[in-house]
Amino acid sequence: EVQLVESGGGLVQPGRSLRLSCAASGFTFDDYAMHWVRQAPGKGLEWVSGISWNSGSIGYADSVKGRFTISRDNAKNSLYLQMNSLRAEDTALYYCARGGYSYGSGWFDPWGQGTLVTVSS
Amino acid sequence: QSVLTQPPSVSAAPGQKVTISCSGSSSNIGNNYVSWYQQLPGTAPKLLIYDNNKRPSGIPDRFSGSKSGTSATLGITGLQTGDEADYYCGTWDSSLSGDVVFGGGTKLTVL
Numbered sequence: 001e002v003q004l005v006e007s008g009g010g011l012v013q014p015g016r017s018l019r020l021s022c023a024a025s026g027f028t029f030d031d032y033a034m035h036w037v038r039q040a041p042g043k044g045l046e047w048v049s050g051i052s053w054n055s056g057s058i059g060y061a062d063s064v065k066g067r068f069t070i071s072r073d074n075a076k077n078s079l080y081l082q083m084n085s086l087r088a089e090d091t092a093l094y095y096c097a098r099g100g101y102s103y104g105s106g107w108f109d110p111w112g113q114g115t116l117v118t119v120s121s
Numbered sequence: 122q123s124v125l126t127q128p129p130s131v132s133a134a135p136g137q138k139v140t141i142s143c144s145g146s147s148s149n150i151g152n153n154y155v156s157w158y159q160q161l162p163g164t165a166p167k168l169l170i171y172d173n174n175k176r177p178s179g180i181p182d183r184f185s186g187s188k189s190g191t192s193a194t195l196g197i198t199g200l201q202t203g204d205e206a207d208y209y210c211g212t213w214d215s216s217l218s219g220d221v222v223f224g225g226g227t228k229l230t231v232l
Contacts, residue, residue: 035221044123044207044209044224044225045158045209045226047211047222047223050221059220095165095166105154106153106154106155106156106171106211106212106213107156107168107172107211108156108158108166108168108211109167109168109171109177110167111165111166111167112165113164114165
């Protein structure tokens with residue numbers, strides 16, 4: 001069974017950092033692009049960042065560019081999101097999602113259950 | 122304000138058909154594939170349609186997708202109460218920033 005399990009969320013003060021992790025299982029991790037998508041409370045979906053299978057292609061939403069860094073460790077079947085200089089508007093449920101074989105496939109399947117990040121003093 | 126425009130809500134009776142529209146521009150829907158997601162209350166999104174009109178394994182053929190120009194449409198036939206959910210369209214945007222963009226979501230109510 002394909003499974004994605006996020007961890008690392010929590011309550012953090014504005015300006016501080018947090019690192020999210022996503023553990024993948026049930027598929028050949030290094031065959032696929034991976035993405036982070038977030039959903040603020042009561043709001044819609046917002047793509048945050050994506051990374052190709054070999055980390056050769058990486059992208060970020062303008063809202064997080066320069067503050068967040070996506071990475072992956074194919075040996076550990078894991079995806080990461082380093083979040084620095086956090087702001088209140090970064091408060092959201094962060095989903096890890098598998099992309100296609102190509103970084104530009106544009107679809108996400110499956111999604112993890114999400115990890116909640118709350119930025120507040 | 123989302124890059125892709127969806128109606129905030131749609132409704133229909135059980136057994137009926139409903140369509141959900143997703144409007145964009147030449148930099149996104151017009152030149153890229155569209156995907157659709159279903160988000161049941163309290164759960165993670167689930168892929169329903171990819172590459173405009175393809176269904177992943179396990180998705181019933183009651184769900185269909187189409188695209189014309191800079192708009193896309195999700196169709197659901199034989200509505201069931203279990204279809205009550207939020208539905209989102211998504212695609213790449215080929216503008217300078219090159220992000221993936223989503224619609225604002227449509228709440229489907231099965232009356």
